[in-house]
Every structure is written in structure tokens, then in C-alpha cells.
Amino acid sequence: MRPEADKKKILDFITALGSRVNGAGTIFLTGGATALLFGWREMTVDIDLKPDPEPAGFFEAIAELKNELDVNLELASPDQFIPELPGWRERSLFIARAGRLDFYHYDFFAQALSKLERGHERDWTDIAAMADLGLIAKRRLLELFQAVAPALIRYPTIDIPSFTRAVEKFCDES
Numbered sequence: 001m002r003p004e005a006d007k008k009k010i011l012d013f014i015t016a017l018g019s020r021v022n023g024a025g026t027i028f029l030t031g032g033a034t035a036l037l038f039g040w041r042e043m044t045v046d047i048d049l050k051p052d053p054e055p056a057g058f059f060e061a062i063a064e065l066k067n068e069l070d071v072n073l074e075l076a077s078p079d080q081f082i083p084e085l086p087g088w089r090e091r092s093l094f095i096a097r098a099g100r101l102d103f104y105h106y107d108f109f110a111q112a113l114s115k116l117e118r119g120h121e122r123d124w125t126d127i128a129a130m131a132d133l134g135l136i137a138k139r140r141l142l143e144l145f146q147a148v149a150p151a152l153i154r155y156p157t158i159d160i161p162s163f164t165r166a167v168e169k170f171c172d173e174s
Helices: 007-020 032-038 058-068 108-118 121-132 138-154 160-172
Strands: 025-030 047-051 073-075 093-098 101-105
Touching: 007 025, 007 032, 007 047, 007 058, 007 093, 007 101, 025 032, 032 047, 032 121, 058 073, 108 121, 108 138, 108 160, 138 160
Parallel strands: 025 101, 047 073
Antiparallel strands: 025 047, 093 101
16 A cells, blocks of 8 residues: 655646646546645545546556556546536636646535535545635535436435435535
């Protein structure tokens, strides 16, 4: 198992990936990477990312970089666990450009909902930090949840009543 990553390792990864790929593309960071870059956490187990569109040479580059930087990389994003939120791309916040790659934080509302669905203690801390920093608004979070609620049936691992209760509980807290 590789050691946890810190903010410097994530920034090194961004720079290195941008210099290694052979084409243009967009990389969305999520989870612990977002938490580290914003500073509400100091370490993360892995760097979760989603290439979209995938740049040429992406998989070759990450295969090398995980070993060179001694970092865990995971292709993971909220839309793998919950329905894709309308407008997620437009709400994703720009981080940096490295080489021909643009890096963004994956939509904070989608991150928050996927964390509410999972419900780990660290997830609740992350969601509270997002709200405290003004990255999400509870009213809008509830609206987006309601917009995708009919599609939850397509995600058989989701316990829809529990997920609904978690969202409502978070959105009702002052």
C-alpha cells in the first residue's frame, strides 16, 4: 500500500500528468483531492479523477506516475455512484492548466450527494466543509437531489430511503 497523498503530491501529479499526455483533455478531481486543495484535510488515501474527454496517452501516463510519485490513483467520480446531475460540468471549478490539460474540481453538489449516499464519518466532515466554504448551498443541493431522484432506481446498490433521509437531514440542519 502506498502512503497517503498530501497537497504537494496532488500538485506534483497535476504538473506531471500535464507534461506526459500527448493530447488535450480535461481532468476532474474529486473527493480527497478537492479536500486537500481547499485545505480542510491534510491527507488522502488516493487521488480520484475522471478524464473527460480523455487525452491521448492518459492511461500510459497514470501507469507511470502512480509508481514515480508513489501515489494511489483511482478513476472515480460521483456519476459512477449516483445519477449525473444536470449542469455538473458548468458548476465544476477550474483548478489549473498543465500542459494541454485543464484540471477542475468535479461539481461540489455531485460530490456532496455522493458522499451523503456513502455516509462515512469523513464524508460528513467534507460536506460540512463544502457548506461552510460556500461551495454548496443546502437548498440547491436538495433541488438537485430531487431532480435526479427518479433515476436512483437505476442504481441498485443505493438504499433510496436511507439516501433520501441523509440528504433531507443534512439540508434541514442549520
